[in-house]
Amino acid sequence: MSKLKAGILGGTGYTGIELLRILGRHPSVELSCITSRSETGRPVADLFPSLRGVVSLDFTDPGDGALESCDVVFCATPNGIAMQHARSLLAAGTRLIDLSADFRLRDVAEWEQWYGMAHACPDLVPEAVYGLPEMFRESIRGARLVANPGCYPTSVLLGFLPLVEARLVKTDRLIADAKSGVSGAGRSAKTDHAFCEAGDSFKAYGVAGHRHHPEIRQGLGDLAGHAVGLVFTPHLVPMIRGIHATLYAQLDGAGSADLQALQALQALYENRYAGEPFVDVMPQDSHPDTRSVRGSNICRIAVHRPRDGNTVVILAVEDNLVKGAAGQAVQNMNLMFGLDETDGLDRVSLVP
Amino acid sequence: MSKLKAGILGGTGYTGIELLRILGRHPSVELSCITSRSETGRPVADLFPSLRGVVSLDFTDPGDGALESCDVVFCATPNGIAMQHARSLLAAGTRLIDLSADFRLRDVAEWEQWYGMAHACPDLVPEAVYGLPEMFRESIRGARLVANPGCYPTSVLLGFLPLVEARLVKTDRLIADAKSGVSGAGRSAKTDHAFCEAGDSFKAYGVAGHRHHPEIRQGLGDLAGHAVGLVFTPHLVPMIRGIHATLYAQLDGAGSADLQALQALQALYENRYAGEPFVDVMPQDSHPDTRSVRGSNICRIAVHRPRDGNTVVILAVEDNLVKGAAGQAVQNMNLMFGLDETDGLDRVSLVP
């Protein structure tokens, strides 16, 4: 079988270099082009020396037609760019996996409010499939346009999924206390993410409102079958990669009495994720650390049931650039093109 | 006025060196002795080169009688040691500030269960005053024996205090999602706290139970006037100093309707802490970072009121070794001896 021709729109950020790291060793993919307006003509390995000997492409202009000849294009651009290219790329027969937020919210008005711009192609939004395989695997297989989930939403949704799907918790007061490494903020220079500002310190941010809040609520609503209430508190951790979501929910509903025992909760999670190649439910009383998934596509989950009251605590970790971005995008590509879902995604976490 | 003679029992850990840093520049204190069984005879500045030129003492044996001649002794020992010295030191007329956990829990049986040993002097426990000046200032002034609070409890109690004291939130489902720098685990070598284990990673720990849980519950119970329900989730942050407590409570009760507006919440906190020298309520929509209190005795707090539901989110940061340990101990000493409460505690945070 001939290899898939893959292109990357906007390859100078962290999701771009991560796609290159993964696709550069994918057995069924030929990296065909990678674009950057600002770096056109520059060898990729000149900007990213870690790719010397791995990627021999130069950055090209996105308007030169190369993307249109690809089987699949990954959009690793800032928000608002992918939607400007989507129509023509789809028309050319290319399938799209958008790692930005352009097609994640089904409610276009809500999207426009949070992202502060008019949507360039609202008519394409309904067609976009939300690329969380553990929720939408079958739809992803047939999709032309996949909205790859945000990094926080991936961990929070996978963490809450079994409980909410089974209607076992109160959905009006879910709490997601989430912590992210600094790479989640992207590669562009900002004072807040300078080494001397983010290093050796810890803080919350965006408590009053964060763009991933509506995205998580949409996903939780899909699972619950109705709107949910969510408090989402993101924090910045002085580490490079990794998200740790600490999730709180109160047991409720018909079957919840059976879950008072931790064993039953544990079984619920193990059963739900039994066939999932990239979700690992740890044994009871575990505390996953983010480094255990550093560089890998795994989301690792532990289930806890503290003494006081009827609250369940779920711990979920992922590498925000892999399962939270580029790795999940490749997982989606594998599904869309009938490849083995794990192709190119067998890298072992880098520990220590 | 002659200077206070201060001694330190067990000075080789992080609270020990932090006491030396602060007391070494305190205008009314003469550092009289510092003990260590393992390092007896060794110059303090040999073990801690940062104290060269600041502290000229050698470590001495705790049994040589020097502690008994001090006006005040700080116990910076592992749990279980201070209680063995307390009776004789008090009998000698020395006043004690115990930075370990030996006298923090009024319920001796609960203490023995959590700390896994019999208490050496349960009769002294009722006399001990819990050294959180914002709650117990007047009692501290007259105390012979102060139980200096734990690092997590200080931030969690100061964060919840105005809400719980005013009976404005449901106290059966309080949540404290707390994050600590690695120095909270002390200076002794453990694999888990090695640079290559704790660095560039993030995890929760002790979710099933942590010794600070009963201590926080005791304090919250004092504020509420009845037992409370608390979920406490500690996490380890790859930074050296600092605790960030993210606190969740649901508004409830008579006056809580007035707090639906963020302005009223903000005013509640500002009023409660108006006269406190070491609690800083930030303006609305702030996100305190732990570095803003690095090396200082400040606890900095911000109040948030997210959209969904009726949950209040409080952010509280402190330096676990200062307001969470040695700084608060010196604050207590200042109160006990009629000094200005801020003496020796005017150091500005080290940023960046």
Add this chain to the structure above:
Amino acid sequence: MSKLKAGILGGTGYTGIELLRILGRHPSVELSCITSRSETGRPVADLFPSLRGVVSLDFTDPGDGALESCDVVFCATPNGIAMQHARSLLAAGTRLIDLSADFRLRDVAEWEQWYGMAHACPDLVPEAVYGLPEMFRESIRGARLVANPGCYPTSVLLGFLPLVEARLVKTDRLIADAKSGVSGAGRSAKTDHAFCEAGDSFKAYGVAGHRHHPEIRQGLGDLAGHAVGLVFTPHLVPMIRGIHATLYAQLDGAGSADLQALQALQALYENRYAGEPFVDVMPQDSHPDTRSVRGSNICRIAVHRPRDGNTVVILAVEDNLVKGAAGQAVQNMNLMFGLDETDGLDRVSLVP
């Protein structure tokens, strides 16, 4: 005695905030104004929350005349700004301490080549005193205009000083392998100094040429009495503060035979720095770590004499923002105004 009125020109960078940290607690200084064109009107403590309760000033416009009424002005501006203000401030009777590079090189042509601009007041350059007290204490006392040394030059010059001054090493092949924390690069946002770029990694930079090279050579030449040959290799360390200079020199000359023994070398350093309040020569076989001077004005030095050949290895550490910048500037101010040289500079290093 009335307090000195001190102003800061350009206070939004790391040397600015560090001056505020030190001057905010200086017993003989009244902080009079701090300027910033971009932040005019904003409270200083709003930009730097760590200064809440310490500094109550707002940033003001540098052209509003307030600087001219100060007894002393610290220039904490990027290179090229101080020289534009120097003449008028001096004319107003203010004394200047320039923390930028504008007055450090006596050779104006060389300055213009390295800094890529014409010098605005070459006639003032000869008057400027290089503010390294250990070399030029007496001249500093009488100076109107002090060129505060660069961070690298301070550590490299203090490390080499006793050997070069005593004519005991070959001066045509000195090597300074220097390592700096990221704060040395300033507070402005640059991709290279982002947390995810500089974190968990190490590299050399500027090996082909660095602006501190001519500055160090000038100082070494002053010590040697003739031009010297120096290889200077700066490196970037994933830490916030601190410089570690590892210096290599080959023994040579009349007295050098006596130095073959480490004891003699050790004595040379101890004697030379015996009266210096801010240079600490450690005992033999020591390895100073940068954290031992974190936040303090100390330069800590260790002397080594490896087996092979006749090379001496000197280790020198400093906090680049204190002894390498703001602390040394305050030390110079103390000298210029007849204060105790250590006033305001007694802060103990923050360890851990």
Add this chain to the structure above:
Amino acid sequence: MSKLKAGILGGTGYTGIELLRILGRHPSVELSCITSRSETGRPVADLFPSLRGVVSLDFTDPGDGALESCDVVFCATPNGIAMQHARSLLAAGTRLIDLSADFRLRDVAEWEQWYGMAHACPDLVPEAVYGLPEMFRESIRGARLVANPGCYPTSVLLGFLPLVEARLVKTDRLIADAKSGVSGAGRSAKTDHAFCEAGDSFKAYGVAGHRHHPEIRQGLGDLAGHAVGLVFTPHLVPMIRGIHATLYAQLDGAGSADLQALQALQALYENRYAGEPFVDVMPQDSHPDTRSVRGSNICRIAVHRPRDGNTVVILAVEDNLVKGAAGQAVQNMNLMFGLDETDGLDRVSLVP
């Protein structure tokens, strides 16, 4: 072809887990056993959760005979253990790759002095091949017993190799200023390598003498054809993985005049390493950072020629756990068993 049966003697340290990471995905290797006296019976993935789903073995006792049935055994033990197993394993027909120092020094007396113990099998020392493929590739192919180089020696030798081999520098005054991440010190708990001790700080260590000094001198002597003089200064960097060697040599000898130009130096290095799969000579004026080789088997080198004098500066980076340990061991295994030298070693560096 059937897979190689590989065993690991002593698998609980960082080189052990790194071998598992690499061998767990090696196309021609079946991981057969991994031993640990202290963890016998415990699943490997229980100790190292990052290996869940990758390694299904339990730790076994080294005396149970399983190692003897392997085609190749990697010794990832502390110094002094491999030499106790070597004779019996070789007698059983197993080939050995020792990642510890037991067989690195040909001079047994010198080894015994530095490592403080008697050598258990001095008769095997002459047979051991020093496993640096770029120097000894052909001998490695035929070896039964390979002494895998230390982490520092690998980077220093690869950095100096072209210059020394071609007799172009003075060999009596070579200087290696080397910097290592903390993982180089291993996984056992030591206070010095605790997060709060090694973090946010930088220091030299072992300046008076380090075990890698004789090993590097031996290798440089092999290259030079005679004994050399070397000053070796190791430093500890607050990062997890990575070594950066900054090397200084003075040009000398017949051909050195031609090297005054940087271009000639650059060509020397490019030519020498043209066919090497794991040495990457960067373009002129480059500064390799350690992260560019994080997790990969590459040693990346840049050549510099500063202005003053006739000193050459070489920068060489490697991942101390890969090219400096486990990766190089697998490279040696590939050579010993006639596999493609790069098998299992195609992982792309993890950046950021």
